[in-house]
Amino acid sequence: MLKALEIIKKEEKKQIDLADQLLKNLIKKIEREKIRRKNKEEGDETIFREL
Structure with a gap:
């Protein structure tokens, strides 16, 4: 029983x-998208690489 609980806890x-x-x-992706949209509004077409 104890072994089963340890396995469940690890999972x-x-x-x-x-x-x-x-x-x-997801947070990183959202932050990059915010920057991309801000730059697009300012006319800067910076391209981001996926990390």
């Missing part, structure tokens, strides 16, 4: 870490 941590990484990537 939950993996899922939380994955979700955290996805959120960080």
Whole structure:
């Protein structure tokens, strides 16, 4: 029973870490899009590379 709980806890941590990484990537993408739109409004056509 204890071993099963340890495995479940490890899997939950993996899922939380994955979700955290996805959120960080989404935030970066949104920030790049904000900059791109701001630059487009100012006439600057800077191209961003995907990281």
